[in-house]
Amino acid sequence: MYSSLPKVLHKIAGQSMLSRVINTAQSLTPQNIIVVYGHGAELVQAQIKQEVIWAEQKEQLGTGHALKMALPHLSQEGKTLVLYGDVPLIGTQTLQTLLTLSQDGIALLTDTLANPTGLGRIIRANDQILGIVEEKDATEEQKKIQEINTGIMVIPNQHIDAWLGQLQNNNAQKEFYLTDIIALATKNNVPVYGLSVHHSDEATGVNNKQQLAMLERSYQKQQALYLLEKGVTLLDANRFDLRGTLTHGQDVTIDVNVVFEGENSLGNNISIGANCVLKNVTIADNVIIEPFSHLENCIIKQHSKVGPFARLRTGTELSENTHIGNFVEVKNSQIGQNSKVNHLSYIGDTSIGQSTNIGAGTITCNYDGVNKFKTKIGDHVFVGSGTMLVAPVTVENGATIGAGSVITKICLSDKLTLARSPQVTIDSWLRPQKATKE
Structure with missing residues (x-):
């Protein structure tokens, strides 16, 4: 962003991106909202006025690691909706549909793009989502896939701890990808449901x-x-x-x-x-x-x-x-x-x-x-x-x-x-003249 301001505090329509996402989350009446933060913590916490739980991610080790920082605040029951502070236009109606779709498994928000370069691809078999492969780890054939992962998903809480514990960082980025839990869910016979976003801008993130x-x-x-x-x-x-x-x-x-x-x-x-x-x-x-x-x-x-x-x-x-x-x-x-x-x-x-x-x-x-x-x-x-x-x-x-x-x-x-000074005319006054050069 070429700015001293943390990215999530940059504004859309006069309101910070993070604040917008929190407001959308609040519209779903959740049990609690957990914000995982890293860089610029003091500025972020000073500007966000909504009631949230703060969880610090001291090392930036990927999205799976970020969710792990929130584990102490998660119930063993219910579901967790994963949102992103730099995806500001996600809508309440879309998220309500995603929550309903999750039922007894994972619900994943996807999008289909003409040019999906740089984004994680959805791996399917007979319309069943089997996994997500990141661009840097994808084969040439997988890079042709146009359906991509938006990162927004609903996960059943009863599985989160175990799945996060199984994540590996043996990838090009050396990070713990949250997306890897899709393959773990499939392995455990937990269904993965996909919902295609109605408008791409709703799930678009901001990086510049x-x-x-x-x-x-x-x-x-x-x-x-x-x-x-x-x-x-x-x-x-x-x-x-x-x-x-x-x-x-x-x-x-x-x-x-x-x-x-x-x-x-x-x-x-x-x-x-x-x-x-x-x-x-x-x-x-x-x-x-x-x-x-x-x-x-x-x-x-x-x-x-x-x-x-x-x-x-x-x-x-x-x-x-x-x-x-x-x-x-x-x-x-x-x-x-x-x-x-x-x-x-x-x-x-x-x-x-x-x-x-x-x-x-x-x-x-x-x-x-x-x-x-x-x-x-x-x-x-x-x-x-x-x-x-x-x-x-x-x-x-x-x-x-x-x-x-x-x-x-x-x-x-x-x-x-009336409150005026008397008007006076000076008969002997002469207009100043510029001095002539000799």
């Missing part, structure tokens, strides 16, 4: 950034097709990213290169323009998000309009029919019904009432270098362009502030407030 990017696109395409099936309009399903969850109503239109992160909820009749990023956002009906807007941890109510090039940060709540326009940033503020902040402004730690207009270039000066302070703006207020509101400060209902003011005191209701 190219494969990571390929699975990212595969996952995003699945998400996009699901949303299209549910009635969402995506102007280009190939240019859409969902890195979390998205619930939605009817008549939702999403333009190209929109990214959703975290948990998002969209109402009915929503339009989201191109190149927007939305993270943990709740949007009510009949809202327009114009292109290049960035929204995070905020609530937008009905009939509002945001953008283009707007940024709504954590704690922002827009009431009905509000307008946030070009190059406006809003943070931890509540903006009342029918109010507008349309141009080139920063609104932070502020409450704004109903039907208030904030002029272009207005800034709430909410931070003194140590503490944050609140600005309170009432209903039916007009704030002229280029105004600085130095918090803490209050602007009462109906107040008007003249353009270019620096406000440090209360602005009274229904009054005009």
Whole structure:
């Protein structure tokens, strides 16, 4: 991966591969989940928040040896499902089918590839799986086999200890292959059932950034097709990213290169323009998000309009029919019904009432270098362009502030407030001239 980050912590759709696999395992309600780890243990354990049992593999001696490290945590009854932290897109439904298929024996997930180079081949006789041979140990005839082992399997616990104890490392890699238990099962008359994966990407592992990017696109395409099936309009399903969850109503239109992160909820009749990023956002009906807007941890109510090039940060709540326009940033503020902040402004730690207009270039000066302070703006207020509101400060209902003011005191209701330095003209002033070279 050419990275200091352990491979299994690289992300698909904003979530580490290992975390995805653990979540899928949890969906099967297992008795426990055991993660066998080796390199990068501290980073892996620090980032994985799910409840798992950790088993260390100090020496990397193969997949059979890895499962052996989990033996102290396995029951003598039931089954063990073997998954891989770098195979992130394996699905719950596939695994449920595999578990059902296992019955009284081993169930093995297989795939058929046009080019199986480098992968273990499935050895069959009369449709019965007899064993798996790794590429480096395969004969030329066996290398022609296109059915391959994905590594994902279900093993009856009553046999695991004995079979792992019989594994040998007399192979090209000098490793203990877990796949060798297939031959041991056949020798012990334990049936081996094969299940072919529905889609190859579900069982594809990641060993480099190219494969990571390929699975990212595969996952995003699945998400996009699901949303299209549910009635969402995506102007280009190939240019859409969902890195979390998205619930939605009817008549939702999403333009190209929109990214959703975290948990998002969209109402009915929503339009989201191109190149927007939305993270943990709740949007009510009949809202327009114009292109290049960035929204995070905020609530937008009905009939509002945001953008283009707007940024709504954590704690922002827009009431009905509000307008946030070009190059406006809003943070931890509540903006009342029918109010507008349309141009080139920063609104932070502020409450704004109903039907208030904030002029272009207005800034709430909410931070003194140590503490944050609140600005309170009432209903039916007009704030002229280029105004600085130095918090803490209050602007009462109906107040008007003249353009270019620096406000440090209360602005009274229904009054005009100005706070400007006198304009001065210097008659004797001369424009500076560049010195001439002699």
